[in-house]
Amino acid sequence: MEKPVATLLWVDDEIENLTAHLTFLKSRGYLVDAVASGADALKLVDQRSYDLVFLDENMPGMGGLETLGELKKRKPFLPVVMITKSEAESLMEEAIGRQITDFLIKPVNPNQILMTIKKSLDNSRITHEITSRDYLQSSNRLNQDIDLASSADDWIEVFTSLTRWELAMASVQDDSIRQMLTDQKRQANLRFIRFVEDQYRGWVNAKPGERPLLSVDILQQVLVPELKSKQPVFYIVIDCLRSDQWMEFEARLTDYFTADTRYYFSILPTATPYSRNSLFSGLFPSEIENRYPDLWTYSVDSEESLNAYEAELLKAFFARNRTSLSQDPRYFKINTQADSKGLEQSFGNLIRQDLTAVVINFVDMISHARSEMGILKELAPDEQAYRSLSNSWFDHSFLKDLLINLSKAGVKVVVTSDHGCVRCTRGTRVNADRETSTNLRYKYGRNLNGDPKDILIIRNPNDFRLPKYSGNTNYMIAKQDAVLLYPNNYNQYQNQFRDTFQHGGLSMEEMIVPVSVLSPRLR
Missing domain, CATH: 3.40.720 (Alkaline Phosphatase, subunit A)
Known part of the structure; x- marks a missing residue:
């Protein structure tokens, strides 16, 4: 016998009128128990494990809200969907306050019930699948946007799109897709850095309104x-x-x-x-x-x-x-x-x-x-x-x-x-004198040198509207995800500062x- 998709309990004093709904759910692979009273529902919940309960609000004896309270005492995290003929707002608020999963107004049709089950039990799985699919479908367009970005507004759009995908991917368990997004963001950062190196001096020397x-x-x-x-x-x-x-x-x-x-x-x-x-x-x-x-x-x-x-x-x-x-x-x-x-x-x-x-x-x-x-x-x-x-x-x-x-x-x-x-993952070697500042993502001092692939070196601070602390002040600004480290004890400090969040450098983040x-x- 195949394992049921999920095990459901339906509680309604007119359960005999719901045969079509129960048959429909069973045809979809669900195991459904049906009872006509709240008391019977509590007995079954004590004996068996259920994934979801459909609960009629208006029943003789133990009513729906009372049954809901008892169910939550026994199984605090058991999803319960309340079904009622009443559209009273006060009833809805009372049920919501007691942490129901959903609220349906009679009459309900089988597809409405199926949608509620999927929303309650399969929401995470469906969200993961749809998010992954949508990202894969949009990734080529996003790559084009990265390649064609030529203005500040373009880069803001690229960055915010990537960031929203990162937030959406938080619930996706597929490491390969998440790595794909990480790689895409890394490539975007490389292009963004080149864009800023080309444009930034013009920005800071332009009038407001003529720059980003x-x-x-x-x-x-x-x-x-x-x-x-x-x-x-x-x-x-x-x-x-x-x-x-x-x-x-x-x-x-x-x-x-x-x-x-x-x-x-x-x-x-x-x-x-x-x-x-x-x-x-x-x-x-x-x-x-x-x-x-x-x-x-x-x-x-x-x-x-x-x-x-x-x-x-x-x-x-x-x-x-x-x-x-x-x-x-x-x-x-x-x-x-x-x-x-x-x-x-x-x-x-x-x-x-x-x-x-x-x-x-x-x-x-x-x-x-x-x-x-x-x-x-x-x-x-x-x-x-x-x-x-x-x-x-x-x-x-x-x-x-x-x-x-x-x-x-x-x-x-x-x-x-x-x-x-930005989360820094590596070091880059720099040379500087003893009077140089100690920051890990930028430094100022005299005679600063390093690898231009990893570092923006500023020989003339006036070009960047930066102060001169002395007559020959230089600045160096780390690019992407590097930290600025001296050759002495380089490996020790790289291990110490790898995978730390730092600021002061040049990256979208x-x-x-x-x-x-x-x-x-x-x-």
């Missing part, structure tokens, strides 16, 4: 238009947030906001001292150094001081551009739970403020902690697991609570990232980042 949206343009082109309504706005910068992470976060906010998300290019190096200062000043790093030398202080050993004046840079932007605010912007940097408590205590006043800027550092902390702590690397061995880790953080985070409260208060939010990060205007759904 860059870090320096977010204030004027995205934030300022939202302030013109004279309604409160929150400007939230999530340090080191990747585009794939934002896609996951945004999906969790659909009950609270409508999102207008676009993507822009982080300036180079894709590191906080450069890109985030540009997000708060509307200036390139060399302009900050020249205009506000007191606000651009640095140390080769620690660059944290370079982001110590973001509040002052934001205030200077509005003064410089003569944008009228009734009060100076408020600024919060959230590194600890104590920092978040400070913002929470001021929330009632902040939602009446023209502009509140908030920096969230926890995503960057996750990235660094994963690189430094073996246990986190075990928990998040690849991009999919890394997204899962950041999703878990977001679901229980101060940030999500803040966004929900802003939605309830009717406050619009501009959310962005200063840069992304680091450069193409989201900016989203969130409009509240709830008032």
